[in-house]
Amino acid sequence: MSLTVLLGGTWDDKSAAYLEELLLPDVTLIRESSEGDFNILVCGRPDKRIIDASSQLKHLIIPWAGLPASTAELMAGYSSISVHNIHHNAVSAAELALSLMFAAARLIVPADRHLRDGDWSLRYLQERSVLISGSRILILGYGHIGSRVGTVCKSLGAEVSGIRRSVTETVEFDGVILHPPRSLHDILRKTDVLVVTLPLTSETEGIIGESELDILHCRSIVVNVGRGRLIDERSLYEHLRDGSIGAAGIDVWYNYPSSDDSRTATYPSSFPFGELENVVMTPHMGGAFGTDRIEQLRMQHLALSINRAAEGAEIPCRIDLSMGY
Amino acid sequence: MSLTVLLGGTWDDKSAAYLEELLLPDVTLIRESSEGDFNILVCGRPDKRIIDASSQLKHLIIPWAGLPASTAELMAGYSSISVHNIHHNAVSAAELALSLMFAAARLIVPADRHLRDGDWSLRYLQERSVLISGSRILILGYGHIGSRVGTVCKSLGAEVSGIRRSVTETVEFDGVILHPPRSLHDILRKTDVLVVTLPLTSETEGIIGESELDILHCRSIVVNVGRGRLIDERSLYEHLRDGSIGAAGIDVWYNYPSSDDSRTATYPSSFPFGELENVVMTPHMGGAFGTDRIEQLRMQHLALSINRAAEGAEIPCRIDLSMGY
Numbered sequence: 001m002s003l004t005v006l007l008g009g010t011w012d013d014k015s016a017a018y019l020e021e022l023l024l025p026d027v028t029l030i031r032e033s034s035e036g037d038f039n040i041l042v043c044g045r046p047d048k049r050i051i052d053a054s055s056q057l058k059h060l061i062i063p064w065a066g067l068p069a070s071t072a073e074l075m076a077g078y079s080s081i082s083v084h085n086i087h088h089n090a091v092s093a094a095e096l097a098l099s100l101m102f103a104a105a106r107l108i109v110p111a112d113r114h115l116r117d118g119d120w121s122l123r124y125l126q127e128r129s130v131l132i133s134g135s136r137i138l139i140l141g142y143g144h145i146g147s148r149v150g151t152v153c154k155s156l157g158a159e160v161s162g163i164r165r166s167v168t169e170t171v172e173f174d175g176v177i178l179h180p181p182r183s184l185h186d187i188l189r190k191t192d193v194l195v196v197t198l199p200l201t202s203e204t205e206g207i208i209g210e211s212e213l214d215i216l217h218c219r220s221i222v223v224n225v226g227r228g229r230l231i232d233e234r235s236l237y238e239h240l241r242d243g244s245i246g247a248a249g250i251d252v253w254y255n256y257p258s259s260d261d262s263r264t265a266t267y268p269s270s271f272p273f274g275e276l277e278n279v280v281m282t283p284h285m286g287g288a289f290g291t292d293r294i295e296q297l298r299m300q301h302l303a304l305s306i307n308r309a310a311e312g313a314e315i316p317c318r319i320d321l322s323m324g325y
Numbered sequence: 326m327s328l329t330v331l332l333g334g335t336w337d338d339k340s341a342a343y344l345e346e347l348l349l350p351d352v353t354l355i356r357e358s359s360e361g362d363f364n365i366l367v368c369g370r371p372d373k374r375i376i377d378a379s380s381q382l383k384h385l386i387i388p389w390a391g392l393p394a395s396t397a398e399l400m401a402g403y404s405s406i407s408v409h410n411i412h413h414n415a416v417s418a419a420e421l422a423l424s425l426m427f428a429a430a431r432l433i434v435p436a437d438r439h440l441r442d443g444d445w446s447l448r449y450l451q452e453r454s455v456l457i458s459g460s461r462i463l464i465l466g467y468g469h470i471g472s473r474v475g476t477v478c479k480s481l482g483a484e485v486s487g488i489r490r491s492v493t494e495t496v497e498f499d500g501v502i503l504h505p506p507r508s509l510h511d512i513l514r515k516t517d518v519l520v521v522t523l524p525l526t527s528e529t530e531g532i533i534g535e536s537e538l539d540i541l542h543c544r545s546i547v548v549n550v551g552r553g554r555l556i557d558e559r560s561l562y563e564h565l566r567d568g569s570i571g572a573a574g575i576d577v578w579y580n581y582p583s584s585d586d587s588r589t590a591t592y593p594s595s596f597p598f599g600e601l602e603n604v605v606m607t608p609h610m611g612g613a614f615g616t617d618r619i620e621q622l623r624m625q626h627l628a629l630s631i632n633r634a635a636e637g638a639e640i641p642c643r644i645d646l647s648m649g650y
Contacts, residue, residue, distance in 0.1 A: 091458045095481065099431045102424035109437050111607045112428075116599030118592045120582050120608040126615045133416045134618065155480035156420065257445050267443045274441030282436045283445040290451045293459065 002026040003310050006034070008043030008050055015295055022303035024310045040306060045071055057081055059315055061305055063298060064287065065089060065144070066199065067319055076321055083319045087144040088301035092288035094148035097195055097225045100249025103280045104221045105130040105193075110277050128246060128278075130192065130221060133157035138191040140207070141165075141198035141226060142178055149195055150176045161187055188215040193223065200227035201324035210235040219246040225286045228253040228268075237271035240279055247278040251286050327351040328635050331359070333368030333375055340620055347628035349635045365631060370396055382406055384640055386630055388623060389612065390414060390469070391524065392644055401646055408644045412469040413626035417613035419473035422520055422550045425574025428605045429546045430455040430518075435602050453571060453603075455517065455546060458482035463516040465532070466490075466523035466551060467503055474520055475501045486512055513540040518548065525552035526649035535560040544571040550611045553578040553593075562596035565604055574605040581609070 005027060007016060020029050030038060037056040044062045051057065051074065060075060062068075062085040075083050103109060106129055111122045137153045139146040142162030150160045151174070160176045167178045179187055184207075188194070194216065198204045208222070209232040216222070222245055224231055233254045239245045253268035273279055288294040305315045319325060330352060332341060345354050355363060362381040369387045376382065376399065385400065387393075387410040400408050428434060431454055436447045462478045464471040467487030475485045476499070485501045492503045504512055509532075513519070519541065523529045533547070534557040541547070547570055549556055558579045564570045578593035598604055613619040630640045644650060 091482070092454075092456055095427065095457055096431055098423075099427035099433055102420065102427050103433050103437075106421055106424045106607070106610065106613075108424055108428050108605065108607065109434060111610060112434050112605055113438075115593060115606045115608045119589045120591060120593075121589055123608040123610055124588065124615065126610060126613055127617075129417075129610070129613050129616050131417055131613060131616070131618050132420055152477060152480050155477050157416070263449065264444045264446055266445060268440060268445075280433065280437055281440040282431070282433065283440045283448040285431065285436060285448055285451060285454070288431075288451055288454050288456060290449065291454050291456070292452075293456050 001310060001312055002028075003040060003306070004028045004030060004036070004038040004056075005040040005042060005306055006030050006032065006038040006050075006054070008032055008041055008046060015299055018296070019299045019303055022299060022307075024307050027306060027310050040309060042302060042306075044068060046074065048074060051075075051078060051081070059084060059309060061086065061302065061315070062319075063302060065093075067321075067324060072321055072324065082315065083321060084305060084315045084317050085319060086298065086301040086305060087317060088297040089287040089294055090144035090148060091297065092291075092294055093145045093197070093225050093286035094152070096251055096282070096286045096288075097145065097149050097197065097223050097249075098152055100223045100225070100251060100280050100282065101132070101193060101195065101221060104223070104247040104249040104278075105132060109280055128219070130219065130246070132193070135159070135192040136190055137161070137193045137195065138163065138187050139176075140184075140194065140196045141204075142167075142176070143197065145197040145225065146195070147176075149197065150174075153193075158193075161191075163187065184212065185215060188212055191216060191220060193221045196222070196224045196226045196230050198226045198230055199325040200229055203323075205229050206232050208232065208236075213239045213245060216245050218244055221246055222248040223250075224248070225251045233269055233271060237269065237273060237276075240273075240276050243278075247280075249280040249282075251282045252284055256284070326635060326637055327353075328365060328631070329353045329355060329361070329363040329381075330365040330367060330631055331355050331357065331363040331375075331379070333357055333366055333371060340624055343621070344624045344628055347624060347632075349632050352631060352635050365634060367627060367631075369393060371399065373399060376400075376403060376406070384409060384634060386411065386627065386640070387644075388627060390418075392646075392649060397646055397649065407640065408646060409630060409640045409642050410644060411623065411626040411630060412642060413622040414612040414619055415469035415473060416622065417616075417619055418470045418522070418550050418611035419477070421576055421607070421611045421613070422470065422474050422522065422548050422574075423477055425548045425550070425576060425605050425607065426457070426518060426520065426546060429548070429572040429574040429603075430457060434605055453544070455544065455571070457518070460484070460517040461515055462486070462518045462520065463488065463512050464501075465509075465519065465521045466529075467501070468522065470522040470550065471520070472501075474522065475499075478518075483518075486516075488512065509537065510540060513537055516541060516545060518546045521547070521549040521551045521555050523551040523555055524650035525554055528648075530554050531557050533557065533561075538564045538570060541570050543569055546571055547573040548575075549573070550576045558594055558596060562594065562598060562601075565598070565601050568603075572603040572605075574607075576607045576611050577609055 037054040142164040257266040362379040464487040467489040582591040
């Protein structure tokens with residue numbers, strides 16, 4: 001069916017041209033200054049004006065993974081418009097999770113810093129190194145990102161479990177044991193590496209708190225590429241500082257730069273994580289934003305979603321506004 | 326058959342006891358102070374005295390991967406004693422190669438350093454990040470370590486090639502394309518990530534030099550977990566400094582501490598690699614020496630080799646002294 005798609009916000013011409021190339025012939029792509037009705041809006045943080053601008057608007061596609069609070073609030077007033085996102089960056093988030101896991105497991109950051117100063121000591125102090133082969137990995141949130149992490153950990157010779165909201169009884173899937181959320185504490189007792197890839201919702205906020213971190217053993221590794229507030233901030237800091245968990249690799253934080261100007265002067269937490277040697281800290285880089293490859297993947301995923309609608313099929317990755325993802 | 330094995334050098338009692346547990350009943354394990362003949366000597370750098378101490382000595386097992394120069398020289402005089410090593414640490418070396426690859430690909434070291442100071446800039450400057458998914462990986466030396474790296478890169482969605490000395494024509498093996506050494510330059514032209522896992526021999530020294538690094542493109546990543554001198558020192562430094570390759574993750578070096586005292590004050594190269602932001606530097610940690618898990622694996626591999634001899638079968642991983650590995 002013939003469709004008009006409004007590309008909202010700022011896009012570089014090269015990306016827009018690439019998207020146009022991928023779309024079916026009966027899809028018309030227009031930019032924000034255009035006049036006339038449209039059926040699909042591609043926009044992460046639309047305002048009311050643009051939603052009301054077309055009486056034919058049926059679908060909103062957020063061109064990334066996640067649902068901004070302002071968008072959730074606005075779209076709650078438009079029950080006839082379905083909201084979707086795309087998971088084009090699951091590949092890059094999964095690879096960042098693995099990067100953080102390996103860096104934490106093999107002491108990469110302190111080893112690098114010391115060797116630059118001619119200090120080889122860590123070569124002889126590897127007792128705290130962890131091999132992934134033979135380790136028990138728990139992936140909390142076994143979705144687009146988590147399942148990729150799981151596949152790779154399996155190929156490394158790890159024993160992989162996942163926890164997934166929609167699972168009601170323990171099942172095996174592709175060699176990975178998936179458990180329902182109620183089994184969390186049981187599985188944490190048998191976990192060497194915890195990888196958190198959940199979305200942040202009212203249900204998941206603080207899902208890893210004081211008592212969950214207490215269960216983990218003192219050599220365990222915690223990786224978070226979901227959202228900061230999935231893990232209790234103070235408990236995470238204190239468990240790392242006290243060595244009651246072994247190490248962490250953290251990409252998502254509690255405090256973000258509020259403006260372009262503050263990008264070089266914003267501590268990611270009110271706790272001094274930067275003083276700890278057993279944490280690897282990255283500034284929310286899971287999405288690999290701005291790399292050619294990820295922009296290409298973004299356009300491919302958008303095209304897939306739009307072409308599905310043009311074929312009269314359902315657009316994938318629909319968001320349940322009441323669930324928040 | 327009944328066998329006596331001399332465990333040469335210093336071993337902690339726990340490891341020796343674990344090894345004893347794993348050995349077949351007709352194998353007797355003795356320590357260095359013992360009297361009497363032995364059939365197998367486990368020792369990395371034996372002296373002539375210990376080799377001559379038993380007229381029944383048939384096999385020397387070096388309890389790690391690699392052949393020290395002094396051992397090669399000594400054993401060249403004993404053609405009736407076969408020399409073997411074990412590859413118990415292929416798992417940990419492969420995981421370190423992956424750790425270095427990911428750290429270089431996702432800017433982990435500078436991202437961590439900046440974020441500790443409240444600087445999020447790299448979140449917005451990820452153009453130089455590399456996704457392994459979709460990348461072309463070349464593994465130079467497709468053996469115990471390389472094949473593990475290859476399997477994991479495959480599961481990440483990369484296109485994996487290997488170069489192996491014993492391959493004479495291009496063949497596919499488990500989804501990996503293996504090439505003979507003469508194809509090196511051809512494959513380097515189509516390589517995004519080069520992982521070097523070769524042993525150092527007269528044939529492999531400097532195998533990656535000026536002209537090989539020139540072929541690689543300016544976003545490419547070089548990882549070395551083999552031995553430093555496989556890659557020409559000056560060329561590697563200059564290509565990184567000038568940005569004619571993208572990044573490197575290097576575990577093996579050109580200059581090592583000569584004594585316990587110099588472990589904290591030995592620069593790994595006469596070139597200032599430590600001034601470069603696009604290199605990840607680790608102090609020869611591939612073997613994960615000293616971790617419980619690797620010591621356990623070492624004893625398991627030793628037991629496997631010794632038990633094979635006790636059963637009258639060939640001990641695996643025999644070293645060809647003339648080849649040097």
